Amino acid sequence: MMVGRCKNVVITLVVISAVFSILLYLNDKEYRRLQGVISGFKQAMERKRQEYKLSHRMLEQEITNSNNNDKHESDQMKSNHKKVHGKGKGKDDNEANGKSNRTMTPEEISALYFNSMTNITYQCMEGRRMGNPLPFDGGWNICLDVGVKPNACIVYSFGIAGDWSFDDDMAEYGCDVYSFDPFNGLQKHKRSARIWFYDIGLLDKDDDHVAPKFRREGNKTVKCRTLSSIKKMLHHEEKNIDVLKMDIESDELKVLPQLLKNGVLGNIKQLDLEVHPPGKAYLRINEMFKTLKQEFGFKLWFVNENKYSPLQDYGPSAGIHHQLLELALVNTKFLNKK
Structure with a gap:
């Protein structure tokens, strides 16, 4: 026992x-x-x-x-x-803060740029975060005030890399999502019931032989198109785009002037984009966004400093901030058309 x-x-x-x-x-x-x-x-x-x-x-x-x-x-x-x-x-037509552009110091110009680019002018009543939550990269904020209706909304998403979180969330919400990236190694395909992927980039001109910027992308040239050409390709010439998202590695500084020139932004309900520091052209990009707001009716409602970007001193009146700015703007002409 x-x-x-x-x-x-x-x-x-x-x-x-x-x-x-x-x-x-x-x-x-x-x-x-x-x-x-x-x-x-x-x-x-x-x-x-x-x-x-x-x-x-x-x-x-x-x-x-x-x-x-x-x-x-x-x-x-x-x-x-x-x-x-x-x-x-004579007086300078571009006077800012009481000082002529000819006499402003570099610190004053950079402070003017940062303060202007981060000046919230619209209070969104119903905003949502789509994709990765803050402070992580890859998510974007959208405003439903302009009538983003499930099963009747269109999203253009430029710049995917390997992060589909925004596109997947917009598709789950009920939008048809058209995703674009010529450098992530994928070919044209349908990712899900509501997501179509194209290995095409966004640029200020149609070009079949655009060289990559980064070494990891190899030496193969890629196809890029203007927004007007892409809308025509997708038979969306007469359609409104509910969300235009651009994360295109400084090419927004080329694309924006072209979009302002051809008027295609008139059919964009909201614009989400990452803005890279414009080097010495702070005043030029200020003018671009001034035109965007005054002539097309866009208002800034959300700003996020990308925490993975370097810090920069924007002068005593603006302080030190991360260089990459993620902006969300709404087209106010759609506010009464929900």
Whole structure:
């Protein structure tokens, strides 16, 4: 009888030991999995940081070249201005904060840019976060005040990489989502019942041979189209676009002027975009957004500083902030058409 009890005790101990070993294995496996997730996240952030630095250097060079041309035009305009108004009598038409652009310091200009770009002018009554929650990257805020109705809404999403969270949430809400990215290695396909993917990029001109910006994208050229060409391709020429999302790695500085010029923004209910620092062209991008607001009726309702972007000092009147700004604007002409 004593032997039987000892045998039962031994069996019990063996079972407990086995269960304990399994639990340790599972915990260790989960720990390794979490370590892998964290490691992958760190690697992704480092890649993004390196890509951002490269993009920023390219953009700085491009804007410097453009500004050299602008300086020549500006000098000519100043000369003509003095001829008309007399020496020293004329005023700069782009006065800001009581100071002429000709006398503003770089710090004052950058502060003007940041304060202007982050000035909220509309209070959204029904806003939602679609995609990854803040402070994570990949999510975007939309405002339903302009009549974004399930089963009757269209979304254009430019710039996917490997993050489908925004597109998936918009499709789940009930919108038809058209996703675009020529650099993520995917070909044209239908991702789900409401998501169509195209390996096409957004640019200010139609071009079948656009070179990639980043080394990881290889050397293969890609196809890019204007927004008007894409709307025509999808037979959406007469349709309103409920959400136009642009996360296109500084190309928004090329695309926006073209959109303002051809008037296609008149049929866009809201615009979500990531704005990269415009180098020395702060005043130029201020003018673009001024036109966007005054001529097309857009108002800014949400701003997020991308926490994965570098910090910049915008001067004593604006302070230090992250350089990448994620903006959400609504087209006020659609507010009474819900």
